[in-house]
Amino acid sequence: MSRGIKALLIILGVVGVLALIITGVWLWFTRQAHPKTEGEIRLAGLLEPVEIVRDVNGVAHIYANNTEDLFFAEGYTHAQERFWQMEFQRRTAAGRLSELFGETTLETDRYLRHFGFRQSSEGAYALLDAETKKAIDAYARGVNAYIADRRPAQLGLEFAILGLQGTEWEIEPWTPIDSLSWGYMMIFDQGGSPSEDMSIANMIGALGSERFNDLFPAFRDNRPTIIESSELGYLGQSDTTPLSRLNDAELSYLLDLSRAVAAGAGDLPPLLAQTMTPYGAGSNSYAISGERTATGGAILANDPHMGVMMPALWYQVGMHCRTKSDACPYEFRGYSLPGVPGILIGHNDRIAWGLTNAAFDAEDVFIERINPDNPNQYEVNGEWVDMEIRREEIAVQGWDKPDVIFVRQTRNGVVASDSLVNASRFGADDEGTQPYALTYAWTGLEPVQTVRAVQLIIRSQNWDDFLAAAEFFEAGKQNLLYADVDGNIGYVMPGKVPVRAGGDGTIPVPGWNDEFIWTGFIPYEDAPRVFNPAQGFIVTANNPQVRAEDYPHFLGLSQDRGQRAQRITELILADTDLINLQDVQAIQTDNGSISALEVIPYLRQLTIDDPAVAAARDRLVGWSGQMHRDSAEAALYNIFWVRLINNTYNDELLPDYYPDGKDNTADSMYHILQDPQIGWWDDVRTADITETRDDILLRSLTEAHAEGITTLGEDMDAWKWGDLHTITFRNATLGSSGIGFIENIFNRGPLPTSGSESVPQKTCWNANNGFAVTCIPAMRQIIDLGNLDNSLMIHSVGQSGHPMHPHYDDLIETWRNLQYNPSNWSREAAEGGEHELLVLEPSGG
Template identity: 35%
Template sequence: MKQIDRTATTQPRPKKRRSWRSRLLRYALFLVSLLVILVLLAGAFGVAWFGYRPLPQTSGSIQLPGLSGEVKVVRDSNGTPHISATTADDMFIAQGYVTAQDRLFQLDFFRRVGAGRLSEVLGSAAINQDRFLRTIGLRRAAEAEMPSLGAEDLKILEDYSKGINLFIDTHKDNLPIEFNLLGYVPEPWTPLDSVSWGKYMAYDLSGNYTREILRAALVDKLGADKAAFLLPTDPADNTPLIVPQGANYAGMDKALALVDLQAEVSAIAGSDPASQGSNNWVVSGAKTTTGKPMVANDPHLGIRNPSIWYEVGLQAPGWDVAGVTFPGVPGVVIGHNERIAWGVTNVGGDTQDLYMEKVNPANPDQYEFQGSWQNMQVIPEEIKIKGKPSQTINVRITRHGPIMNDVTSTLDGSQPMALQWTALKNAPLIGSVLDYDRASNWTEFRTALRGFNSPAQNFVYADVDGNIGYQVPGLWPVRAKGDGLLPVPGWTGEYEWTGYASFDELPSAYNPSTNFIATANNRPVPANFSQKFTLGEEFDPGWRAARITQLLTAKDKLSLQDLTAIQNDVISLPGREIGAAFANLSDSDARTGNAVKRLKNWDGSMAANSVPAALYKVAFQDLIEDMFKDKLGDVYGQYLDEPRFYIPLVLKLLKDPTNEWWGAGGRDALLQKALGQAVDSLGSKFGGNMDDWRWGRLHTLSFSHTPLGPALPFPLTLVLNQRTLERSGDGQTVAASSYDYGDTGFVQTSGQSFRTVMNLANFDDSVIVNTLGQSGQPFSKHWGDNIDDWNNGRYHQFLFTTNAVSTKTEDTLTLHP
């Protein structure tokens, strides 16, 4: 056989050459893939380390030194802890511990607000807020109040503090994400921190002095008569404004800088003082389907993330109470025990006065009083600033209070003004809360409220025996002279506070013949209620109260579902009336005719999907600008924050079509102009299809993290901020959702911070809903799990008894010595 020479017949194959481009592309793809994998791994590690790792242990057992016995913490399906202990000491240690588990950063942040120590962690961006807070002196007032605490109250505060600190001490390397972002570890909690919380809430719910400044600036600009007209205390009676003798308000517009500073403090703390309010009502068994009373409450506060409220149940010998409290405050602020229930709204009364002081030209630390120079108390306040040298300010305090001008250089050379305010006095609060938590009847409840000094609130009450009641507590100054509406001369001694009204002189009611009591920050009693003292002259105009009363009297018998429906009502009574004025314009105008047609027969519903609601709101704000902006000049911005004054004023002016404030063309011409402006702006924003001009597209709510949300970079915005909602309602609807038009347009800034209806026929049939949820930790399943229910008018069961809690138990944690 012939041999085949394979080497001769087989040609070698040429090598395939990979181009440098191909090699480079493959290498680049490999690097990108590797980078993506590393980024994903790093992200997963970061989420696990900073997000999931700090989540608290809510089941099993934890040893807590200092306990005397075992404590059970049963968390229900909403994450609410129900604490049961064999001693009150252990119960409050446990309450402090579980509050820190869920809300540690919130605890520390609001402690810093109360103390004016924000710059230490937020840097120089917060220096103005700290200067303001150190000057006003919430922390100093709390320190001065500590010696007046009763022994039992102090022991409870110490136990609560111990629980918070036990959590801090065992989690310093495992803190919530905010501490890692800001790079610090929280200090130990003290009883003083809890007392400071009460002072902060008094600050959050007060604001009369800023209206004194606005009113004085209007007097300077337009005269007393027009100032009274623009800020009516009662639009129906044209009450004249009495300018105190010797007062000179020249240049008072500069003092509006104090109003701006207060707004900055409120903004960083998630508050909106211009729109604070609340609803509460109690209905006797004679008007309910159960034959027992029901209590409804929905406090209107700044919308914060996390919620300002923390749900809790507490059981120990002598204690059986459930409801909500502020993180940092032991016990329950609003809720019920086994015998009574209560709800709270802000009175909105006048417990602040500004005193113009005469300072010695030869000594800036002296002021005149009744013909002689008095030494001011001068307190140096060192403000530490992250990454920068500290600043020290000297707070000057007269017999009336701190001189507020020193907080800003804008007021250098201006008339010095000192703030006198009940919350800066010896005004204990925490003992009252702890006492009414254990009250069993009306007499004990009122006795407890004798110690509720500031902020002054409207309390409604019910008990299982069928009784209902109402009480205003608080320190109400008796003025030697003046009505508290304007800054007064401090040097004469004529306008001093001579004391306080006695508790028994304050408004109260028990088992009224109407079978219900409702409050909504409206005037609680007639203006001539007392010749000795006044509750104030700047109350809510009363539309929410009127609407609540309409709905409570619409049926002979009311169910729990009826009361929750009232809480979610979005009919605006002033909107209905002002909308009708726009609807009465001609519908033949090419520019506004369709808008007029939409407004005809509108019932005032501020539903998120309502087109007439959007037309009314935008046209009304344009109308306010057309009427007042040019005339008020620099004062207009602050006036815009006071709808409680200009809405009733416009309603009054609608009945006077030729009044000078309408301008040369009269009422209808200005209404036509404003509606045209609204049509143009809505069309520009949402397009030519009027069906798309829904109120909710303008009136949104974003649950931005308090306080970091506005400054967060992407992707941390996805971690700490919650989603944006389209909202129904406004500041005049029962389901309040207010906005600060001058700063944020129609974006909601405050509203129903939680809602509850308590059923005294069976407490376990009560309902409640918080704004966001129990947890302040972004990766918890109870962070934001209430949002949909809260937004859509739904509730969850407000569990109370051990048997009821056992049916909805999610986790059980045992704390032991």
């Protein structure tokens, strides 16, 4: 062998060895945080052995002899799989992200410090009952048992990568306050932001009441409410005065005053905008009584529509006392929030429950008169009163000194114009002599007992237990749906809903007197509720709870316009046979658009000269309205829908007020389509032409056909809605790093996706921002109360938060293909397929 060949072989061998070493180092680096899920681990703090069975999908089923060990093991399991997510969440809630990320997240920290989630959580902890406190304390001990002897890089790949960039920190012990603080963040996520009232005020001021009502029409009489009025016979008539009943002088005064304080409404800080549930998201839940099902048992379905996240918001878990008793009263299965003990949605051995956003108005913006000689005083009924002031120090990586802010609070709420909305710290009247500030009133600004409610629901055994537990659900704005093994179904809307002295909270109002202040909350005994309604089912899809005229209290104007609720109701009623699980699956994953089928008939009478455009019209006229990802017609319709919105409204509106194409836009279009000459049809940019409805419909269809050819190709048969409507599961921190290699590690997608706005299988998108998916049914459950082993569950990505783990993304295709996994309620089912068993043993220490 020649000397050259020998040298080449040596070089190749060295390169091969180096490649193996690099591969080994990479595998170690990216997998060092993967947890042990089989075998035995001895831990201090346990009282007795605990078994954790992870089924084929990575779902943990925990078996323990006592309450403390059960929740200890849940905390341990959450930390194993999702500790980076938990760390990021607790720092977000506490306004402490800048300690890690520097000035980049300072705006977010300043914003969140105003809400005082940590302080409120400390107050909420003091209100917990003994059993709930036992659970949350044990959960924290379990988290700490896992993280105590591990370096940050051993807890998550995100820690390791940030460490390479020079970020250093010590992992602090987990506390019950950390869990409660994230609970507050979820409550905040489901609420309204301080800028919403300002946005409405600005829109009314810019458009006038008549045109504003065109864009945001009243709830239609033919759409279903959650509770039929026939079930509310014991209640009186509404005596509230909503915004629409303010006289012109009152409305003009309030709008002028709002503009004096702030020129516009602000957005959330960018990080929160990326990680929180987007505006216009929603949820569905429905319960069908045993009288209408094939098995005679009730069925409950739920699919909350949340922001697109990686890892998932949810962590599935089953938790079982080996022998259920007063000393260990738990046996449940469902969806937990990493960082919080128990489950939020799911079932126990007797009842099942689901949640959807109730969208009632629990937030107001007040305009405060400020003392010109003392900016920390405000007027109350002619007297200057001192504000409460809280000093907040925010540590910022790379800064020698902390950032300091002062959070001011009046009797009405936290001063929002300091940081929460896009406004000067002080506005002024026309003469420039009277300063004003905005305050934000919200029921979540004080200690609430929502976490206690959740723990009580988990332990509930019947409707009376459930109803009593729900009374503690003081903040979070949720519809609570119920079903039980005896075939019963029920619904209640808990929460602190303000009773106002005047107005309805839709736009900012004066706070310097008592004309608009909160005088209390709707009594819980008056909360909308129903048990075993005559129709045999209950549907909630963010639609109004009741018809306003049939209920004595004002709940708000922001509920969904009811397209999803109508479609689900129609599908239930259309099933003339007894309903089974397969029927409910078809309903839950239905992509049928009522809104599209209300628009398309107006295309029939169009005179179209272009044969290709006429053929495209004919395809739409014959289309079912199903927004499936493989549908050419769905692609065409949604391109047309965006063009129709642009051509109808946007020539007369400022960009800030362009309709977004969601449920309000669909109902607005429904109404104006009925008048072919209404002013909206005229394009103000064409001075010599007065367009009619048919002109705009034809223009929009022609443009949509041309855009489809440009984007999707000449052959319409090859068009697919999913080629436009894609989803990217993006990591909340490193998924938008701008470094492609890093993003590819943590993100998944883009992937074609079925669904659309205002369909049961809702996938959000915004007509002003393209067709990319911004919210999804983040989990789906179908609970068979006749046989819990038949129940079905799925969430969107995977159980693990570790990017290289097999269970990081293994649920995506099942979820995307509208399929389900068995819940594996019984231990036999959990261990029936491929599974892992981890035994936690007391160490005796």
